[in-house]
Amino acid sequence: MENSCHWLLKTEPSTYSIQQLKTDKKTGWNGVRNFQARNFLQKAKPGDIALIYHSGDERAVVGVAKITRGAYPDPDPKKPGDWVQIEIQFHSLFLKPVLLKEIKECAGLKDLLLLKQSRLSVMPVSAQNFKTLCKMGGMDK
DNA sequence: GCCAACGTTGGC
DNA sequence: GCCAACGTTGGC
16 A cells, blocks of 8 residues: 555535435535636545545534546536546545544644645645544544 | 636635 | 635726
8 A cells, every 4th residue: 555645535515415325325526616626536546545624614624435436527518618527436424524623633634734724625745644543533453 | 918897606 | 694815807
């Protein structure tokens, strides 16, 4: 796993939740219409791991998914461009969601992009921060 | 190319 | 419901 990267994928649970992903087993992570987020999506590759974050009322990292397919086209007639999606597979639910509040209070997570660019929906997470978040979520095994 | 107006996201 | 932070659009 030395070469795998870590990501954080944001979703509004009323639109698509991790519970839905658990039911679906896997899904095409599509609908990203932001250049910066898309550029990160293009770098995701099979084997990479993604944290799933629920925005809105929940505001917490809720679980983990595995990327099973790298970027492929996500055409949008309303907004032409080279949009891409990836395929992810459900991996696990955190035993305890890690609230945004806790993330903000954790000194070790100060550099998490989530805190710096609140509107970014796809972002890289350092291996260190990934570890910290998993631990906070009760997944330290 | 600049910038004001407007739209969207997401946190509070 | 409001606001901050961006992103987008359109006039000039």
